[in-house]
Amino acid sequence: xxxxxxxxxxxxxxxxxxxxxxxxxxxxxxxxxxxxxxxxxxxxxxxxxxxxxxxxxxxxxxxxxxxxxxxxxxxxxxxxxxxxxxxxxxxxxxxxxxxxxxxxxxxxxxxxxxxxxxxxxxxxxxxxxxxxxxxxxxxxxxxxxxxxxxxxxxxxxxxxxxxxxxxxxxxxxxxxxxxxxxxxxxxxxxxxxxxxxxxxxxxxxxxxxxxxxxxxxxxxxxxxxxxxxxxxxxxxxxxxxxxxxxxxxxxxxxxxxxxxxxxxxxxxxxxxxxxxxxxxxxxxxxxxxxxxxx
Amino acid sequence: xxxxxxxxxxxxxxxxxxxxxxxxxxxxxxxxxxxxxxxxxxxxxxxxxxxxxxxxxxxxxxxxxxxxxxxxxxxxxxxxxxxxxxxxxxxxxxxxxxxxxxxxxxxxxxxxxxxxxxxxxxxxxxxxxxxxxxxxxxxxxxxxxxxxxxxxxxxxxxxxxxxxxxxxxxxxxxxxxxxxxxxxxxxxxxxxxxxxxxxxxxxxxxxxxxxxxxxxxxxxxxxxxxxxxxxxxxxxxxxxxxxxxxxxxxxxxxxxxxxxxxxxxxxxxxxxxxxxxxxxxxxxxxxxxxxxxx
Numbered sequence: 376x377x378x379x380x381x382x383x384x385x386x387x388x389x390x391x392x393x394x395x396x397x398x399x400x401x402x403x404x405x406x407x408x409x410x411x412x413x414x415x416x417x418x419x420x421x422x423x424x425x426x427x428x429x430x431x432x433x434x435x436x437x438x439x440x441x442x443x444x445x446x447x448x449x450x451x452x453x454x455x456x457x458x459x460x461x462x463x464x465x466x467x468x469x470x471x472x473x474x475x476x477x478x479x480x481x482x483x484x485x486x487x488x489x490x491x492x493x494x495x496x497x498x499x500x501x502x503x504x505x506x507x508x509x510x511x512x513x514x515x516x517x518x519x520x521x522x523x524x525x526x527x528x529x530x531x532x533x534x535x536x537x538x539x540x541x542x543x544x545x546x547x548x549x550x551x552x553x554x555x556x557x558x559x560x561x562x563x564x565x566x567x568x569x570x571x572x573x574x575x576x577x578x579x580x581x582x583x584x585x586x587x588x589x590x591x592x593x594x595x596x597x598x599x600x601x602x603x604x605x606x607x608x609x610x611x612x613x614x615x616x617x618x619x620x621x622x623x624x625x626x627x628x629x630x631x632x633x634x635x636x637x638x639x640x641x642x643x644x645x646x647x648x649x650x651x652x653x654x655x656x657x658x659x660x661x662x663x664x665x666x667x668x669x
Numbered sequence: 670x671x672x673x674x675x676x677x678x679x680x681x682x683x684x685x686x687x688x689x690x691x692x693x694x695x696x697x698x699x700x701x702x703x704x705x706x707x708x709x710x711x712x713x714x715x716x717x718x719x720x721x722x723x724x725x726x727x728x729x730x731x732x733x734x735x736x737x738x739x740x741x742x743x744x745x746x747x748x749x750x751x752x753x754x755x756x757x758x759x760x761x762x763x764x765x766x767x768x769x770x771x772x773x774x775x776x777x778x779x780x781x782x783x784x785x786x787x788x789x790x791x792x793x794x795x796x797x798x799x800x801x802x803x804x805x806x807x808x809x810x811x812x813x814x815x816x817x818x819x820x821x822x823x824x825x826x827x828x829x830x831x832x833x834x835x836x837x838x839x840x841x842x843x844x845x846x847x848x849x850x851x852x853x854x855x856x857x858x859x860x861x862x863x864x865x866x867x868x869x870x871x872x873x874x875x876x877x878x879x880x881x882x883x884x885x886x887x888x889x890x891x892x893x894x895x896x897x898x899x900x901x902x903x904x905x906x907x908x909x910x911x912x913x914x915x916x917x918x919x920x921x922x923x924x925x926x927x928x929x930x931x932x933x934x935x936x937x938x939x940x941x942x943x944x945x946x947x948x949x950x951x952x953x954x955x956x957x958x959x960x961x962x963x
Binding site: 380381382383384385387388391392394395396398399400402403406413459462463466467470471475479481482483485486488489490491492493495496497498499500501503506507508511512515542545546599602603605606609610623624627628631632637640641643644645647648651652655 | 696699700703706707710711713714716717720728732733734775778779781782783785786787788789794797798799800801803804805806807808809810811812813814815816831832834835836838839842867871892895896898899902903913914915917918921927928931932934935938939942943945946950953
């Protein structure tokens, strides 16, 4: 039975999306070709903002920091989460019961449900050089030499932020992978046991192979999340010290709201957007091809 | 990309805990390693909790790791009153609730037209919602800020509600369309035979049957909106309009904030989020796999 006339149901969604997404997006792309302080009318300058951007060492530095944050937010949590999910799913659940596996999973996931700004406050305080808990703990156990200005020293600030982000992200891949593992037919493992396969072999040949869809999704969503990172950096370091933790979104924010260089800020966010969209489509193609082959 | 809601229940493990005959010590080593990791992940929150109820004098003499000798509530009470925290909680609650309700409604209407109605060009609509879902908020923020100032919605919760309703429903539409595309056709045909129009069919048949998915969406929208930082930071500048994350985030680096006040502020930021997590835990862990793309 063919159905017609559903189009009216799209009207509210289309109007709202045009107002909140399409129009602002087009405006930002337009403004990126102008010089504008936010008052008066923008002055067309062609590609000036972009040529300036690609010559700006801060812009490249901010993307360099993102590369490291991708390691902390995407690569490490995905790999570590894969191992932890497998251990919880086919070791803890089997030997101690599902309740224990579920308990660990929820516990590891807790940092993900806290507001980003609040986790920033927690860590900003723990890592504070003067009254922070970490340095006080190091002093208490006699390792005063290791105490540092974790977030205030340009040599360490980015690594500190990376550490916080691993802590923040780890729960997400664990939950995703554990739900993917439920699809696997237990008889596969039994067959492998009969063939004398060890835990590592089963992990590589069955577990990793079967949850490839989740693996792709986790990797791409966490990578996109690292490209977008703002809140933690805003609260923990404000992009400092001396731009050691500057990231593209914060760089754009500063240009918009602190320096009143709206055209330049728009160029930064346009480049970031293009990068994210390309990444997402490359990922979708890869995933479709992987599904076709399977 | 296929998005499915996986059932919450894990398949029964082939080996029940009791049946695990060889009680070798390895499994307790594995359990201990996982427990230590869990403790490390939760440690920052525990440290925050014990210092939030510690007097500044005790913190100065005994440091961050001592268990408080007596409960000291003044830090929390003072902070609560100073930032008028009740007001912030209310702002966050109302915003998140209204966004969750409106976001689910908008997702339903869009997905009804795209997933069940299969309107012309639905692939392009879906691509649009997917891209909208990926966009960094930085690329929308300045025009939204500018427009809201022009129409008198700047520094108002209404602007934040409208923007997040649309942003969240982009995700909801994408997810719900793939669920509705698999909706049993017999039910729709039966409703039509009974003389129900499309509007009635939507509310009497489609919505009740998809309630579990809608519950997942509602939960996600609520928690995501509660945790949002960037746009509320830009839009909600006056004290009376701030949400919890904004109020706490902008206080960082304030010289009124000492160690115990900071942990008090972190604790009252953590508690509501933890409460939601406990209330929604089942829906969340079930839904995270469904929410693959975020």
